[in-house]
Amino acid sequence: MLVRILAAVACGVGLALAFEPVAQPVVIPFAVAGFVLCTRGLTLRWAWLPGLAFGLGFELVLLFWMRAVGPDAWIGLSIWQSTYFAVLGVAVAALQRHRLWPLWVATAWVSAEMWFSTWPFSGMPWGRLAFAVADTPLADALPWVGTIGVSLVLALSGSLLAWVVVSEGRERGVAGGVLAGLVLLSLVPLVAPWQPDTDGQATVAVVQGDVPGNGDDILYDYRQVTQNQVDVTVRLADDVANGREPRPDFVVWPENSTAVDPFRDQQTHAGILTASQAIGVPILVGAIVDAGPRHVLNQGIVWDPVTGAGDRYTKHHPVVFGEYIPFRDYLDDLQIGRLTMVGRDMVAGTRLEPLSIGDVEVADSICFDVAYDDGIYGQVRNGAQLLTVQTSNATFIHTDQIDQQFAITRLRAIETGRWLAVASTNGVSGIISPDGQVVARADPRTQAALVERVGLDTAITPAVRIGAWSGRLCLLLTILGLALALFPYGLTRARQQAGDATVPSGLAGAHGSSSE
Template sequence: MLLRTFLALAAGLTLSLAFEPVALPWIVPFAVGALFLTTRGLRARSGWLPGLAFGVGFYFTHIYWMRESIGLDAWLALAGIEALFYGVLGSVTAALHRRRLWPAWLAAAWVAVEVLRSGWPFSGMPWGRLSFAVVDTPLAPALPYVGSVGVSLLLAAMGALLAWVVVARDRERLVAGAVTVGLVALALLPALAPYELEQTGTATVAVVQGNVPGPGNDILYDFQQVTQNHVDATVDLAAAVGAGSQPQPDFVLWPENSTASDPFRDETVNAGIREASAAIGVPILVGAMVDSGPDHVLNQGIVWDPVTGAGDRYTKRHPVPYGEYIPLRRYLTGTFGKLALVPRDMLSGTRKTPLQVAGISVADSICFDIAYDDGIFDQVTRGAELLTVQTSNASFIFTDQIDQQFAITRLRAIETGRWLAVASPNGVSGVIAPDGEVVAVADPRTTTVLVEEVGLATAVTPGVRLGAWPGRVCTVLTLVGLLLGALPYRRRSTLPEPEPAPTDTTHDKVLS
């Protein structure tokens, strides 16, 4: 067991190398296959140990940036919780190894646990999905066909098949190898026929990165200057448009926390937004913190029209637990860890329809929303023509988090087949094409305005149409596999002991 646990730990560390900053995605199936091998031959009651070791090796490394940016306590707590899910996966795969066609059952189990931890507890943590590593690989064109969950399933299946190749014997190994090659070929087939949506029009978008004063990693260090930086950059853009050196944008995109105080209560902030929108003469999608009573706050993208003022709004759907709100606050002291830094709970948004910005249907996401499927899929299936992301990565600006999130952002452009514009106060801001190509990007910690023409599309990719169904099917299959394994065990444990055969005493008497 010690050797299995050590190998599982090494496999988890290896999987972390598939993501930024190292970005070696080809190792994903090998790391997953190694985990499956360490649980083979174990009972469910002991399979959790190598599974947990894998989770520790992977997740504590994958989100190491949280230790540097948010704090040691948050890093330990979140990584520890996520590692427990891999412990559960270890027990589940140990049980499913006994089923016929076990590689298929194991791949389904991986996805089921991945989907579970992406939404629970509280709002879950999708970071570390297998599919989030593939944006720069030949597997990326499969995203519009099967979605990010479907790509995770393909990768998990490759890992399971590699494990089968290792344990198979003689002729069976040839079959395992042929099936593995066949699956890889099938997964790469979309690269020969990329899914492209027909453009229904174009728009010009201006992405404003105003920069963060001071140390650069604290959005609240001088939040009024952060807002002023975005106002000044937009006014300068208006002057460039007037001079003919820049095209007139259809709308302007500001990042999350471009106003860290309520623009409806703070007169200075309100006046700055009105100045910028009047200068540019088109709507600005402002990222604002809006009061919602004494105990709550809303993180919103607000369409600010130069004539009518504030209008359509998107509210962040997935606030970060213990970062933007405190679950079970009543049971915790406000001085524990960094809870004192979150005096008010951020409320979750429920909007499913896209914003209307300058006559364009826009699917907005705020920061970590980009890692979740629901908000994006809801808006795209309801007519969104363009994706925008308003994010505030100042807390992570000196860490690898910004590169991991930007990779996920690019994945969403590929998956939905849409252009995407992302604005951050000081990085990473950019404009991304539907094939994941970064057509414009701002250097971190600079004041930059990106003005780009983007395409619009209304059709929906098959991957988005599938929505949550791949995850649901994998979850049901996993439960069925576990149930089928439990039934024979229950029958064996409840069968009565066979009665002993009767003794022929007559024969003994005759012999005597």
């Protein structure tokens, strides 16, 4: 068992190398195969151990950036996320008793991804296999089968590779042939890529104002954060007036451009008015807005230079224990130091209609929202022509989190077939084309205004049309696979126990003695 556990840890660490900063997705099938082999042949009582070991190796490396919040947050989140792999280890051990186990194992992996991406408290999607494929041929499959489908292909490649390892003779040839067929099938989108159907154009400006001080504390000088956004926008307006830049149709500011309510704080309100009147077009402002004495909203607000604040998007997935505290009435009494820093709970938004910014319908996401499927899919289905992401990664600016999130952002552009503009307080900001190429990018810890002409599209990719149904199908197949694997096993155990019960006690004892 010790060898299995150590091997599982190594495979988990190997899977983490598929993501930024190493970004070597070629390791994914081998890491998944290692997970399968480490659990193979184990009883359900023990299969969780290599599963947990794999999860710890994976999560502690993948989420190393959480140390910016604190070692306790990094270790605690990593352990929690690892428990999903412990459960997955038990499921995979059971499913390998079935004849078609490579398929069932792959669906179980995707079901586990859906589980840790949605529960509890909306989950934590970091580490989905598909999030590592931005610069691979498999990225072209995203518009067709989505993030869930690409994860399924990657998990299936790993389970088939494990089948090749454990099989012999003719069966090994069959396993190798199926694996080769999967590889060829996954390359079909290269021959028939999704073609965006551009039905208009717009000029978009992204403003990155930077964060004062060390750059990792948005509240260190929050008024200067807002002033930086104003200053860069006013300079952009001057460049437009002098013909050095084209006039944008609208401007995107990042999340936390204002850390206080711009409707209550006069200085902040005046700064936004100065910027919007200078540039003369709407600004999508990332703002914290009061929602009573105990709650706040994290919003993207369309600020028109003439009519003022208008359409709003509210962050769908606030970060648990970072932006809100569940069971606050009980936890407040414990006076846990880090939790006391979250003075008010952030309320989750539910909007699935795109924002109207001028003549453009925009699907907005705020920070970690980009890692979740629901908000983006819903807005695109309802007519969004363009994607925006407003983010404040200042806490993680000195870590690899900013590159991991930017990779996920690129994948969303590919998956939806849309241009995407991402504005960050101090990195990574950029403008991304529907094929995932970064056409403009601002260096971290700099001030910049990126202005680009982008296409607008209302065509809906098959991935967005399918939506959550592919995940539900994987869950159904996983449950079916477990039933087919466990029912005969349970029936056999019951028969064995019934047979033992009919053996006279004296004979049973004699048999036991002889066997020893």
